[in-house]
Amino acid sequence: MASSSSTSSTVVGTAIPAPRIIDRLPPIGTLGPLVALAVACAFFASQTSRFLAGQNFSLILQQVMVVGVVAIGQTLVILTAGIDLSCGMLMALGSIVMTKFATDLGLDPYLAIGCGLLSSTAFGYLNGALITFVKLPPFIVTLGTLNIAFAVTQIYSQSQTVSDLPDPLLFFGRTFRVGETEVTYGTVLMLALYAVGWFVLRETAVGRHVYALGNNAEATRLMGIPTQRMLRGIYTVAGLLYGIAGLLIVARTGVGDPQAGQTDNLDSITAVVLGGTSLFGGRGAILGTLVGALIVGVFRNGLTLMGVASVYQILITGILVILAVATDQLSRRRG
Amino acid sequence: MTTTAAARATSLATSASPIPVLEARGLVKRYGHVTALDGADFLLLPGEILAVIGDNGAGKSTLIKALSGAVIPDAGEILLDGKLVHFQSPLDARRQGIETVYQDLAVAPAMNIAENLFLGRELRRAGPLGSVLGMLDKRRMLSEATSHMQSLKIGIRSMKQAVETLSGGQRQGVAVARSAAFARHVVIMDEPTAALGVKEGNMVLELIRRVRDRGLPVILVSHNMPHVFEVADRIHIARLGKRSCVVNPKGISMSETVAVMTGARRPEDLPPEALA
Ligand SMILES: Nc1ncnc2c1ncn2[C@@H]1O[C@H](COP(=O)(O)OP(=O)(O)O)[C@@H](O)[C@H]1O
Numbered sequence: 001m002a003s004s005s006s007t008s009s010t011v012v013g014t015a016i017p018a019p020r021i022i023d024r025l026p027p028i029g030t031l032g033p034l035v036a037l038a039v040a041c042a043f044f045a046s047q048t049s050r051f052l053a054g055q056n057f058s059l060i061l062q063q064v065m066v067v068g069v070v071a072i073g074q075t076l077v078i079l080t081a082g083i084d085l086s087c088g089m090l091m092a093l094g095s096i097v098m099t100k101f102a103t104d105l106g107l108d109p110y111l112a113i114g115c116g117l118l119s120s121t122a123f124g125y126l127n128g129a130l131i132t133f134v135k136l137p138p139f140i141v142t143l144g145t146l147n148i149a150f151a152v153t154q155i156y157s158q159s160q161t162v163s164d165l166p167d168p169l170l171f172f173g174r175t176f177r178v179g180e181t182e183v184t185y186g187t188v189l190m191l192a193l194y195a196v197g198w199f200v201l202r203e204t205a206v207g208r209h210v211y212a213l214g215n216n217a218e219a220t221r222l223m224g225i226p227t228q229r230m231l232r233g234i235y236t237v238a239g240l241l242y243g244i245a246g247l248l249i250v251a252r253t254g255v256g257d258p259q260a261g262q263t264d265n266l267d268s269i270t271a272v273v274l275g276g277t278s279l280f281g282g283r284g285a286i287l288g289t290l291v292g293a294l295i296v297g298v299f300r301n302g303l304t305l306m307g308v309a310s311v312y313q314i315l316i317t318g319i320l321v322i323l324a325v326a327t328d329q330l331s332r333r334r335g
Numbered sequence: 336m337t338t339t340a341a342a343r344a345t346s347l348a349t350s351a352s353p354i355p356v357l358e359a360r361g362l363v364k365r366y367g368h369v370t371a372l373d374g375a376d377f378l379l380l381p382g383e384i385l386a387v388i389g390d391n392g393a394g395k396s397t398l399i400k401a402l403s404g405a406v407i408p409d410a411g412e413i414l415l416d417g418k419l420v421h422f423q424s425p426l427d428a429r430r431q432g433i434e435t436v437y438q439d440l441a442v443a444p445a446m447n448i449a450e451n452l453f454l455g456r457e458l459r460r461a462g463p464l465g466s467v468l469g470m471l472d473k474r475r476m477l478s479e480a481t482s483h484m485q486s487l488k489i490g491i492r493s494m495k496q497a498v499e500t501l502s503g504g505q506r507q508g509v510a511v512a513r514s515a516a517f518a519r520h521v522v523i524m525d526e527p528t529a530a531l532g533v534k535e536g537n538m539v540l541e542l543i544r545r546v547r548d549r550g551l552p553v554i555l556v557s558h559n560m561p562h563v564f565e566v567a568d569r570i571h572i573a574r575l576g577k578r579s580c581v582v583n584p585k586g587i588s589m590s591e592t593v594a595v596m597t598g599a600r601r602p603e604d605l606p607p608e609a610l611a
């Protein structure tokens with residue numbers, strides 16, 4: 001096996017202990033969110049009989065679908081050790097552009113949707129360009145574009161809700177039946193996007209490079225990976241995902257709402273963190289984010305069914321986030 | 336192994352000068368008013384470990400960066416296998432078979448050993464799964480990583496271990512193994528033992544010899560004189576942005592080498608057997 005004639009058995013690291021069982025288990029970061037979700041479901045099922053109904057799960061998914069799609073983009077960005085504060089505003093901008101274009105301008109609805117997606121995507125590219133060409137920190141860049149996109153949305157819509165939308169804009173809010181339960185097409189789209197994200201991040205070279213970039217950007221560059229171009233690509237794809245979330249929120253509410261998306265940046269970051277992805281980049285998983293978004297959705301839904309006021313739901317979400325980050329930190333210190 | 340090295344050293348001495356693997360002539364690199372390289376020459380022969388030593392600021396790192404494509408010299412030329420090359424980036428140099436182990440190790444800590452070994456050079460699956468969907472062949476990467484690490488005798492049980500769970504010496508082992516796996520011409524190492532304890536440092540020296548014994552010449556930048564004298568076939572002494580001289584570790588003492596390095600002794604005054 002060895003080409004050398006040397007007699008010594010190993011060169012580096014003779015004294016490594018055999019991997020312990022605990023090392024072979026998935027890290028808490030992967031398993032924890034699922035356990036938390038299961039516990040939350042069990043708890044609410046024991047508190048109220050309405051929680052377990054199929055229709056209720058469908059409702060939770062619908063409530064989660066918009067922030068769920070935003071959180072896919074946020075996960076990509078956070079994996080690169082970045083952050084995107086502009087996501088909710090890019091979503092609102094996209095939804096206003098597509099609804100105004102389809103109604104006021106009388107554009108073909110599909111073309112209008114395309115324009116809406118394009119405007120969010122362009123802002124995403126702008127984020128990436130400012131971060132890579134001008135070398136500004138993501139936090140500052142996206143704080144800036146958050147305000148710009150918000151202002152553009154308000155100016156263009158004159159802060160008016162856009163209604164009387166043509167059918168194609170509402171498609172993803174429609175439902176089909178699975179047995180007793182009504183499922184929206186938007187939910188299916190969200191799950192499909194998660195599946196694509198999971199595949200790309202896990203199974204392709206580009207996906208692995210996203211992790212490498214978040215782990216050690218300089219090392220990734222030295223290995224010949226075009227890190228700056230990748231970053232621009234990631235912020236751009238994130239922008240497109242916010243545009244898709246814009247289409248979903250239009251379909252769900254039936255209107256183009258310029259006030260939408262104001263809490264989606266923090267909500268999506270909450271989902272990402274609850275899902276076990278590290279804010280320092282390079283660690284985490286996209287399906288964790290889905291679980292994280294579901295945890296928030298289940299808590300809101302369950303507490304509402306129990307008649308708990310919404311301020312308490314926010315309080316509990318805050319506690320959950322801190323718990324999630326704390327467990328993450330502790331599990332890293334293990335070993 | 337020591338016999339191979341000795342045999343190679345004598346064959347180098349006796350045979351009519353072989354074509355250098357890597358050669359540089361009159362390299363100049365200025366940073367504003369600072370001249371980091373001031374007409375530096377460089378010569379690497381096939382199958383040797385060439386140590387590069389010099390005081391702080393002597394231009395070692397800049398020389399190494401020019402040879403690995405990380406710095407573009409203002410003047411001078413670089414020849415690979417006797418042919419003129421112009422590296423525009425580290426990727427350029429890597430494409431030509433020059434691999435560098437950087438001082439700060441350039442690994443992704445949360446990723447596993449196999450992923451680090453193949454970072455940027457991932458293997459895809461055969462058929463449309465690979466060519467259309469871009470799916471990685473994780474199994475093949477794991478098995479190739481395992482056999483490669485075994486052939487270098489780096490004792491790590493699982494290639495699925497995250498690099499951050501390894502000791503400093505093992506991490507260095509991963510970085511060296513990656514370079515050795517993909518280098519076709521030259522492996523460059525910048526201070527590979529600097530951050531290691533005595534035992535791990537010796538393990539890495541052994542690993543460097545193993546790489547050389549596979550026929551790959553190694554450029555070793557180091558401050559550690561005992562390490563340099565232990566493994567180097569020849570020693571390039573950098574001083575004031577130039578090559579002061581190249582010495583033969585078997586014909587010169589450590590203290591004399593240090594004297595040349597610091598300028599206390601002129602290379603012209605060295606006895607002929609000291610020079611290489
Ligand atoms: N990027 C840089 N910018 C400005 N000066 C530099 C840069 N790199 C090296 N130098 C200067 O060039 C000289 C040689 O540096 P270097 O090649 O790092 O030497 P060594 O590695 O031998 O210590 C030093 O005076 C150093 O300060």
Ligand SMILES: [Mg+2]
Pocket residue numbers: 395396
């Ligand atoms: Mg240096």
